[in-house]
Each structure stands twice: as structure tokens, then as C-alpha cells.
Amino acid sequence: MDSDSGSSYPYTIYHEKLSLHLKIVDINSLFLHEETIPEMLEKLAAEIRMDEALRHPVIVDKESFVVLDGMHRVAALKLLSCRRIPACLVNYKSPSISVGAWYRTITAANNYSIDKMLEEMSSLGFDIERVDLEPDDKIGKNDIVAAIKTRENTHLICHSFGNLKEAYDYIKLIENRLKRLNFKVNYETEADSFKKLKEGIVDAVLLTPKLSKDEIVKTALSGEVFAHKATRHIIPARPLYVNVPLGLLTSENLSLEQVNEEFRKMLMKKKLKMIPAGSFIENRRYEEDVYLFED
16 A cells, blocks of 8 residues: 555545545646546536535545546536535555556447448548557557457558647547447447457447556646546545535635535544445446445
């Protein structure tokens, strides 16, 4: 476990691999690294408004204040005029936190085949190159934006790009074109996407570049954001159900210090329960250990 002291935080959970520091922070001090989707944002803001509370804290690098998980929650609270947000602050440099990719699974539309999909990519200005070797370590390098894998073939999608933010902008362009042609595009882990391809559930997988922690922090601090679903942070544990009232997050009468004292009192009254990785909570399977705050 990392050796962070929890003395400066209202509440700290000491997981065996990572300290989880809970604190309410100024919402304008955070940096997003991925863009948000308007439809998802509006739906989430409506749900939070109805609940009159934020249920789960966002996950934030305690050094840079870059948000690792919870982009839409940050944006939704800003829409609701919140000045503050509950955060779970972690040591992003810890080797227990890793960064994976979201691969895109593609199902052909009724009127279009996978060959048509490749033609559409060519029409967007990409060079399509068929290869025999697995391309995982090549993606994001030497003008290789992404790769398309079917059950029969693998093709590289090539176009010059200055950095990986620009590469993901191209991936977003490809996604949008496929969706307009009624191809079904979903986001899956690397393992799940290949499993669905092998089983014939999907017709192709779009392999995307993997980003480094340094690239993520540098881009976020510059004020730029990657396209949606550019990163998949694998964190060993997370807290859920802090249930902070919106009134505490919007109040202009309380200082941040006073708000955090109220936050500490709230959490101390709750029972903390650890649920092991792989468990289902509200129909979602969590790959990490989960700490539930119960009343």
C-alpha cells in the first residue's frame, strides 16, 4: 500500500494497495481529461437534481487534480451551480493504478458490410493497410491511428498525427461516420471485445491507442481533452454512496473548511462495508474492490 498520511483529509480508507482520501474540493480546481457527451450529461444532471445529492465521489489524482473517473459528474454539478464536489484523491503514480483502452466493437448495418466500412474510412482520408501480425504495440505510433480486426483479417488505419489527442480526434471522426451509416458501435475492454468477436457477437473490433499517465496529465493541464472513452483507468478500489447533499455543495455561507467538517461528521456516522472485486452492485459488475458507505 502507498504510505500517504490521511491526517489532512476528512476521511481516509486504507486499502491494501492504495489509500483513498475523501475530501470535498473546489469544483473549479479540477481538470478534465476527456470530453463529455451532451445527452449523458443532461440525463445525469436531471438524476442528481432529483436525488438532491451526489451519490459517488469522483476519482482524482491528488497531485495534479486531474479527474481520472467522473468527467460527467463534474460537468453535471457545474450545470447545477455547485461550487464544490466530493472527491476520492489517490496517488496516480502508484503502480497499482494502470491505464487501459476502450476498444470499439462494431456490428455491420443492414445495408453495409465490413468492406463498405473500410471504404468509408478510405473516403475520410485514411490509408488502410492489411497486415498479418498483431498490431497492438504499433497503434499510436508512426502514423498508425488505430486498427480494425475482423475474424478473418487485420487492417491498420493510417494518417499523420501530431499527438495522441489528435489520433483520438480521428477515431471520433471514424465513429461518427459509422454511426451515421447505422453501424452499431459499443465500448468494451480489450478482452471482452476479442471474446465477442471470436463468438460472432460483433463483426469487427476497432483497436485504439493506449495512453500513458504522463500524456493524460499533460493534456488535461493544458486545457485540452481527449475524445470520450479514450482511457480506462484500472483502480484497485473505490468508495461509493457518500451521498453528499447538493445544499452542502452549493452553499455560499459555509467555507470549504466548514463543509469538509460536515462531510467528516456525515461519513463517521455511516458504516463502511468492503465488497470484493467482481461483485454486482445495482446491476453493474465492479472489477475492483468497493467500499460502501451505509446508513
